[in-house]
Amino acid sequence: MGRRIKRKGLINTEAVREFINHLVAERHSLLVLVPLVLAFWAIERWVFAFSNWVPLVVAVWASLQYGSYQRAILAEDLTKKWRQTVFNASTITPLEHCQWLNKLLSEIWLNYMNKKLSLRFSSMVEKRLRQRRSRLIENIQLLEFSLGSCPPLLGLHGTCWSKSGEQKIMRLDFNWDTMDLSILLQAKLSKPFNRTARIVVNSLCIKGDILIRPILEGKALLYSFVSNPEVRIGVAFGGGGGQSLPATELPGVSSWLVKILTETLNKKMVEPRRGCFSLPATDLHKTAIGGIIYVIVVSGNNLNRRILRGSPSRSSEIGDGSSGNSSSKPVQTFVEVELEQLSRRTEMKSGPNPAYQSTFNMILHDNTGTLKFNLYENNPGSVRYDSLASCEVKLKYVGDDSTMFWAVGSDNSVIAKHAEFCGQEIEMVVPFEGVSSGELTVRLLLKEWHFSDGSHSLNSVNSSSLHSLDSSSTLLSKTGRKIIVTVLAGKNLVSKDKSGKCDASVKLQYGKIIQKTKIVNAAESAWNQKFEFEELTGEEYLKVKCYREEMLGTDNIGTATLSLQGINNSEMHIWVPLEEVNSGEIELLIEAMDPEYSKADSSKGMIELVLVEARDLVAADLRGTSDPYVRVQYGEKKQRTKVIYKTLQPKWNQTMEFPDDGSSLELHVKDHNTLLPTSSIGNCVVEYQGLKPNETADKWIPLQGVTCGEVHVRVTRKVTEIQRRASAGSGSPFNKARLLSNQMKQVMIKFQNLIDDGDLEGLSEALEELESLEVEQEEYLVQLQTEQMLLINKIKDLGKEILNSSPVQAPSHSPSRSGSGSGTGSSYSRRLPAPM
Numbered sequence: 149m150g151r152r153i154k155r156k157g158l159i160n161t162e163a164v165r166e167f168i169n170h171l172v173a174e175r176h177s178l179l180v181l182v183p184l185v186l187a188f189w190a191i192e193r194w195v196f197a198f199s200n201w202v203p204l205v206v207a208v209w210a211s212l213q214y215g216s217y218q219r220a221i222l223a224e225d226l227t228k229k230w231r232q233t234v235f236n237a238s239t240i241t242p243l244e245h246c247q248w249l250n251k252l253l254s255e256i257w258l259n260y261m262n263k264k265l266s267l268r269f270s271s272m273v274e275k276r277l278r279q280r281r282s283r284l285i286e287n288i289q290l291l292e293f294s295l296g297s298c299p300p301l302l303g304l305h306g307t308c309w310s311k312s313g314e315q316k317i318m319r320l321d322f323n324w325d326t327m328d329l330s331i332l333l334q335a336k337l338s339k340p341f342n343r344t345a346r347i348v349v350n351s352l353c354i355k356g357d358i359l360i361r362p363i364l365e366g367k368a369l370l371y372s373f374v375s376n377p378e379v380r381i382g383v384a385f386g387g388g389g390g391q392s393l394p395a396t397e398l399p400g401v402s403s404w405l406v407k408i409l410t411e412t413l414n415k416k417m418v419e420p421r422r423g424c425f426s427l428p429a430t431d432l433h434k435t436a437i438g439g440i441i442y443v444i445v446v447s448g449n450n451l452n453r454r455i456l457r458g459s460p461s462r463s464s465e466i467g468d469g470s471s472g473n474s475s476s477k478p479v480q481t482f483v484e485v486e487l488e489q490l491s492r493r494t495e496m497k498s499g500p501n502p503a504y505q506s507t508f509n510m511i512l513h514d515n516t517g518t519l520k521f522n523l524y525e526n527n528p529g530s531v532r533y534d535s536l537a538s539c540e541v542k543l544k545y546v547g548d549d550s551t552m553f554w555a556v557g558s559d560n561s562v563i564a565k566h567a568e569f570c571g572q573e574i575e576m577v578v579p580f581e582g583v584s585s586g587e588l589t590v591r592l593l594l595k596e597w598h599f600s601d602g603s604h605s606l607n608s609v610n611s612s613s614l615h616s617l618d619s620s621s622t623l624l625s626k627t628g629r630k631i632i633v634t635v636l637a638g639k640n641l642v643s644k645d646k647s648g649k650c651d652a653s654v655k656l657q658y659g660k661i662i663q664k665t666k667i668v669n670a671a672e673s674a675w676n677q678k679f680e681f682e683e684l685t686g687e688e689y690l691k692v693k694c695y696r697e698e699m700l701g702t703d704n705i706g707t708a709t710l711s712l713q714g715i716n717n718s719e720m721h722i723w724v725p726l727e728e729v730n731s732g733e734i735e736l737l738i739e740a741m742d743p744e745y746s747k748a749d750s751s752k753g754m755i756e757l758v759l760v761e762a763r764d765l766v767a768a769d770l771r772g773t774s775d776p777y778v779r780v781q782y783g784e785k786k787q788r789t790k791v792i793y794k795t796l797q798p799k800w801n802q803t804m805e806f807p808d809d810g811s812s813l814e815l816h817v818k819d820h821n822t823l824l825p826t827s828s829i830g831n832c833v834v835e836y837q838g839l840k841p842n843e844t845a846d847k848w849i850p851l852q853g854v855t856c857g858e859v860h861v862r863v864t865r866k867v868t869e870i871q872r873r874a875s876a877g878s879g880s881p882f883n884k885a886r887l888l889s890n891q892m893k894q895v896m897i898k899f900q901n902l903i904d905d906g907d908l909e910g911l912s913e914a915l916e917e918l919e920s921l922e923v924e925q926e927e928y929l930v931q932l933q934t935e936q937m938l939l940i941n942k943i944k945d946l947g948k949e950i951l952n953s954s955p956v957q958a959p960s961h962s963p964s965r966s967g968s969g970s971g972t973g974s975s976y977s978r979r980l981p982a983p984m
Contacts, residue, residue, distance in 0.1 A: 240310055246303030246320065257299035266294050276412060277333070282404045287336040291346075296328030300354075313561050318360040322377070327351040347401060351382030359419070363564040368552055370562060372422040377413060381405045420556040420581070424544050431547035435600040436515035438711045439545070440722065443519060444591040445483050445494050445504045446575075451523070451536075451586050452500060453479045480526040481536065483588065487512070487519055489727045490708075496526055509725055509733060513711055515545040515597075521588055523580065537580035539588060549605050551594045556581060570594050570605050598711070604720075631658060631681040631712065633690065634737040634833070635665050637674040637852050641694065641732045642705040651697035652705070654734060658691075658712075659684045667697050674852035676833050678812065683740070692734055694726055706732045712740075739838060753808045753867035755782065755836060759789055759815075760860040761799040765851075766829045768819035774829060775820040778859070780804055783811030791820045808865060810837065815859060817851060830854040834863055841867035888925055895921060 253261070270293035277288050300322060307320035331349035356377030361370040383402045417423045478498045485492045487510045494506035510519075519541045524533040541555045554564040555578045565574040573593040580586040597605040635654050643650040654665045656679055663679040690710045695702040706726025720739075726732040759778055768774045776798045777791040785806055792798035806813075813834040818826045830851025839845060844864040851857040895918050903911070 241308050243306040243308045245306050249303060250299075250301050253299045253302070258297050261299065262295050262297070269293065269295075273331075276408060280408050280411075282401065284337060284400065285335045286338040289334045290332075291334050292330055292332035294330040296326055296330060298326040298328045300324035302358075313559060315361055315561055319374070320358055320360070321356070322358045322373075323355050325353045325355070327382075345385055348384045349381060349405070350384055351380070353378070353380040361422070361562060363554065363562055364552075364566050367427055367566060368546075368554075368564070369425045369427070370422040370554065370564075371417060371425060372420075373413065373418045376410065376418055379406055379410050379413070381409065420560050421540075422542075422554070422556075422562075424542070424552055424554060426544065426546045426552055428546050428548035428550070432549055433547070434549070434603075434605075436545040436597045436605075437600050438514065439512045439597040440595040441487075441510050441512060441517075441519075441543070442593040442595055443485055443487075443492075443508045443510055444593070445485065445506045445508075445521070446589040446591055447501065447503045447505070448481065448483070448497075448523070449501055449577075449587040449589065451479055451481055451502065453525070453536075482524055482526070482533075484522040484524060485510070485519060486522065487517055490725055491727070491730070492725070493730045509723055511708075511710070511725060513709070516543065518542050519590075519592075521578070521590070523586075523588070537583050537586055539578045539580050541576060541578060541590065541592070543592070543594070545597055549597075551597075553592060567592075567594055570596050629683045630741045631683055631690075632678060632739040632741060632837075633658075633663075633681065634678045634739075634835075635675045636735040636737060636833075637676075638694065638732065638734050641696075641726075642729050643696070650705075653695050653697065653702075655693040655695065656681075656690065657693070674831075676814075676831070676852060690738070692724055692726075692736070694732065694734060705729055708734065710736070710738075712738070737835065739835075741837070753841070753865060755806045755808050755813065756864040756866050757804045757806070757813065757834065758862040758864075759800045759802050759804070760862060761797070761801070762817065762857065762859045763797050765796045765798070765817065765857045766854045767796060768827050768829050776829065777818055777820055779816045779818055781814045781816065782806040783809060793820075805866075813863070815849075815861070817857070817859065828853070830857045830859075832859060834861055836863045836865060839863070839865040841865060888921065888928065891921055892918075892925070 270290060273293065274290040277290070281288060301324070302322060303320040304323060305321050307318060309316060309318050311317065327350060329349055329352055333347040333349070335345050335347055337343055337345055354377050357374040359372050359374055362368075363370055381402055383405065385401075415421060479500065480496055480498050481502060482496045483494045483504060483506075485494075485508055490510055492506075492508040492510070494504040497504055520538060521540070522538045523536045525536050527534050539555065541553055544552045546552055550569065551567040552564070553567070553574060553576065554562060555576060557563040558579050563576055563578060565576055567574050571593065573591055575589065575591045577587050577589050580588065599605070633656055635656070638652060638654070641650055641652055651667050651669050653667045654675065656663045658681040661681055663681075665675040665677045668675060690712055692708040692710065693704065694706045696705045706729040708724045708726050710722070710724055721735075721737050723733045723735050726734065757780065759780070762776065762778075765774055765776055771794075773794045774796060775791055775793045776795070778789045778800065780787045780789075783806075787804050789800045789802045792800065813836060815832050815834060816828065817830045819829050820826060830853055832849045832851050834849065836845065842864065844862055846862045848858045848860050851859060895914060898914050899911070899918070
């Protein structure tokens with residue numbers, strides 16, 4: 149329609165030219181016009197004159213032709229729109245070749261795709277090799293990783309869109325056969341070789357068909373191989389001195405690498421396992437290194453024993469266990485949830501539609517994860533449980549701070565959900581794989597993501613409880629910082645005692661340093677012990693082991709591994725679930741302290757503690773109330789509040805001050821008794837070490853050693869202006885400038901995060917902090933300018949003294965003396981004043 153005349157009253161020469169070209173192209177119109185012109189000329193010449201009618205006839209004819217021309221244009225535009233609509237609505241397209249795609253891939257592969265994919269795959273490959281080490285190899289290290297200059301070929305036999313149920317699918321063949329790799333591994337061989345060898349991967353071949361599925365209205369793509377791809381890997385060997393080793397000296401290395409790659413592909417991206425490529429509208433350029441997720445197993449649906457029995461069983465039955473009678477009994481099942489090495493179980497439930505309603509706290513150690521749900525049956529005739537079926541839900545961090553969840557639906561369809569922010573709960577009904585019926589309803593809530601820069605992506609509900617007490621720049625490779633770990637408490641620990649109590653202790657291992665807590669005897673263990681570790685370059689994980697003390701030794705009741713990568717000068721409060729057991733969590737408080745901050749913050753001052761109130765305290769008296777008061781212990785110093793009688797919600801509003809010496813600040817809540825001894829109704833530790841001078845932390849602290857109760861406190865590290873200046877002047881100007889610069893950078897990062905979250909209250913607080921930093925910076929600049937002027941004046945005075953005290957030669961009394969070679973001219977000089 150763009151070729152129409154757009155403005156009335158003006159002749160569009162372009163439209164006229166197109167119309168004339170159209171008439172020329174329509175030859176039948178000209179063939180009709182020529183005979184008519186000849187006939188009119190003959191009548192005009194020999195019969196009668198009608199010259200006045202000729203223009204009218206030509207105008208009518210031209211109008212008819214122009215109307216036909218406009219109708220043709222309109223029909224052409226409508227045809228194009230109809231074809232576009234049909235193309236968009238159609239799920240099937242004809243087979244098309246992809247030479248253009250391979251040409252484009254070859255142009256961008258070397259300088260973009262190769263570098264990006266090599267960087268992404270290198271860490272994955274090294275981690276996988278260490279996990280699946282060969283018996284011949286004691287240790288292996290990745291020295292070099294590059295995918296070379298030869299890209300894979302896609303769609304050599306063509307590609308097209310098809311439809312499977314309601315899902316659109318694109319299928320194309322994948323062929324990557326290259327001998328241009330540069331992958332170098334250094335392996336320390338075990339006995340009988342006892343030497344170091346280099347393994348060079350010099351060729352790689354992967355062939356198969358790939359399926360691509362768009363999900364969530366184009367927010368992501370799922371990709372997978374249709375079946376197990378063909379994999380071949382070529383390797384060469386070399387010694388430490390460069391001498392080559394024949395392949396027969398290291399038998400099985402090539403097959404070992406092929407097996408690792410094949411198993412990884414089968415586990416990650418062979419139907420029905422699918423990988424996910426997210427397409428966020430915005431990218432915050434954050435690197436997620438882990439997270440915390442709540443898994444709620446809601447219920448099962450249509451758990452029919454006869455149908456589920458068709459799935460393979462992983463248990464071995466013993467005893468005759470009358471299977472004929474068991475089919476008439478209601479099925480008793482439970483669900484085991486697995487995430488990496490962590491597993492948790494629901495309670496046993498009966499019936500085909502059990503309601504489990506079990507919630508588990510689980511930890512991720514990467515930006516992706518796979519939640520596996522295994523369904524087991526309690527068979528009275530078997531020692532072990534029977535495995536009936538299983539299903540999986542995968543999750544992935546998306547660059548816009550959201551989370552993607554997807555699973556395999558019925559008939560290999562796709563179930564996908566998108567949580568736009570942390571704290572948003574999603575519900576999925578996932579069918580069990582390999583069976584014709586049976587579904588599991590789960591609810592998933594990603595509580596927070598942890599990033600490599602030390603920041604957290606928190607939901608709006610829990611962000612206040614994890615308030616950051618300090619800030620600093622990103623983690624340096626060698627800072628000499630301290631990692632402070634406080635082991636607070638444990639819950640649901642495995643116990644052999646009928647009362648549920650156990651003598652438990654916790655070991656912490658960071659690098660080669662091992663620290664151990666005291667042994668406590670309680671169902672809900674409370675240690676409240678703090679340990680310090682020197683930060684190690686390249687060490688990213690803290691290992692936690694929980695032990696139960698027995699008569700003949702100790703029994704391991706769970707382990708955990710926690711990533712410390714990117715932790716900043718702030719505190720991280722986390723419940724760590726124990727692995728290799730069915731239950732148990734350890735509560736940790738982790739801090740990273742920079743020496744510069746600790747020196748600046750430990751200046752002489754006072755710790756001001758305001759005990760505001762408490763809530764939901766334990767009833768210690770028979771009448772269902774308590775007479776609570778708080779005993780505060782700071783190092784060797786002790787103070788206590790007044791007693792509030794007959795209440796579980798006391799309000800003290802008392803202020804206490806202690807000299808700041810870095811001691812632990814402990815609160816012990818007691819129930820007052822006139823005649824009998826006082827009884828404890830909880831205790832806790834107030835963390836204040838991360839506070840800046842004159843900064844206040846207002847928080848509710850849960851009480852340990854009891855089932856409920858919280859204390860509301862406000863703690864302030866009070867430092868006078870003179871003390872602040874003294875502490876600031878104790879360091880070098882370079883350190884002070886660097887400290888101010890780091891604080892300004894961190895506040896700007898905090899500003900950006902608060903703007904993204906829309907937190908107006910946090911923005912006002914951050915603005916006040918920025919204004920105080922600007923004032924401090926201006927004062928520091930004035931101080932520097934003053935010192936600069938004083939230094940310049942001292943240099944000028946020193947220059948004048950040097951000029952006034954320059955050496956002057958004494959006059960000569962005789963030519964012979966002045967010309968004598970043995971003597972020297974005498975001179976008088978004053979002693980220069982010592983430089984200031």
